[in-house]
Amino acid sequence: MTPKTSQNSLTIMTNIVLPNETNSLRNLFGGELLAKMDRCASIAATRHCARRVVTASVNHVSFNYPIPEGGIVVLEAKVSRAFSTSMEIYVDVWLDDPIQQKKIPTNEGIYTFVAVDDNNKPVRIPEVIPETDLEKERYTAALRRKELSLVLSGRLAAQDAHEIRKLFVS
Template identity: 40%
Template sequence: MEAKPCIHSLTVKNSHVLPPDTNSHGTLFGGKLMAYMDDVAAIASTRHARTPVVTASTDSVDFLAPVQEGSTICLEAFVTWTHNTSMEVFVKAITENLLTGERHVCTTAFLTMVAIDENGKPTQVPSVYPESEEEKWLHEGAKERADYRKKRREESKTLAEKFGADFPWDPTSNRKA
């Protein structure tokens, strides 16, 4: 497979923030923003791999600025790094007040997407290479982030084993009821 530049997966999505998208504070629901982020990450990674993808993980999502009703939300995503069947996708969300032109980055995150074949099994992806200084900076830190994700995934598996799928459990005794 031939390596591709990061920019070839660039995906940009704009949405107008309407009342059904907002909470009681008149700001965009965090879950709605996360859904937008997952969508652009899926498009960017599919564009890179040219095969269907699934979301494997989302790194920390910190809400840096509110997104007000009536403003827009612009999401930008591109593949920053690949490893066998997975792709790290950087997503940046910017809110803009259309009347004043004021813009703020409201969140950034990394999502890990896995390419799948027609049987739903992970499949190989092309490697990616950075060209701009920002892409190089993201690419250089990707292996460390991937190692951290791997450790975090193991911790999540431990939690899943400890708490299991059965309900109810008694949180005061830390034992199943």
Template identity: 35%
Template sequence: MTEQAAQSLTPKRASDSRTVLTDIVFPSDTNHLQTLFGGVVMEYMDKVAAISAMRHSRTSVVTVSTDSIDFVAPIRVGEVIIVESFVSWTHRTSIEVYVKADTENLKTGERETAVTAFFVFVSLGEDGKPAAVPGVIPETDEEVTLYETGEERYLQRRKRMDDRKNKGH
């Protein structure tokens, strides 16, 4: 292994992958209830999560799974959406990214979590094949909690994918 390859696999702090996107919600982004379309939120989340995964791996990545996209509060016209992500756990070639979308009322300053999810990516080498990724060093309480439960989520995903393969889907 070259020195550069070995260096790229040195574990990295979760905070090094932290990515934030902030945008204002306009009427063209909303449904008939004047709340942000779920698909728009998911697009923001996927982009931010991909940036986190690439910051962590320093490779190209592809989305392979989204887990537990929970819409817990509406995001309304005129509010701000703040989408934040960081790498929460890694396996050999896969990168789990925790993503949270908050809403902010600009008049009151009140913030509320609107959506949470886990996105999983596979790192790709120059040859387009899965490539090894560095481990994660969690530091905050939130990062530690997500890291400690990462393997369990990974095993649940594997089981779900294996079950799907065995059923021919």
């Protein structure tokens, strides 16, 4: 299977925050943002493997900065690493202000998607070639995150999480 760059899966979604998407503080409701991030990540995953994909895990989401009603929200998703049948997708979110010409990072999310066949069975996917420094950093850390997610979901025994153990044992 021919490896693909992270850039190959780049998916950008731009939206304006409407009143029915906000919370009582008139900022974008967290659940609305999660749905947008999941959509964006699923498109990036599909672009990488050219298969149907399912969300296996949401490994991390941070809400660092509120996005107000009327704000322009930009989501960028890329596959940071592919394993056998699963892949990590990193989603970066910004509040874009074309009037002030500012782009404020607001959120990030890290997802695991699995490619599946017509019977919903996991299938092999191409490897990822990271190119930029950031892509390389995320690629390397993705293995630790996969182990952590597997430990937390009860799919891997803590003593078998070798990459995580390396962080604590010199």
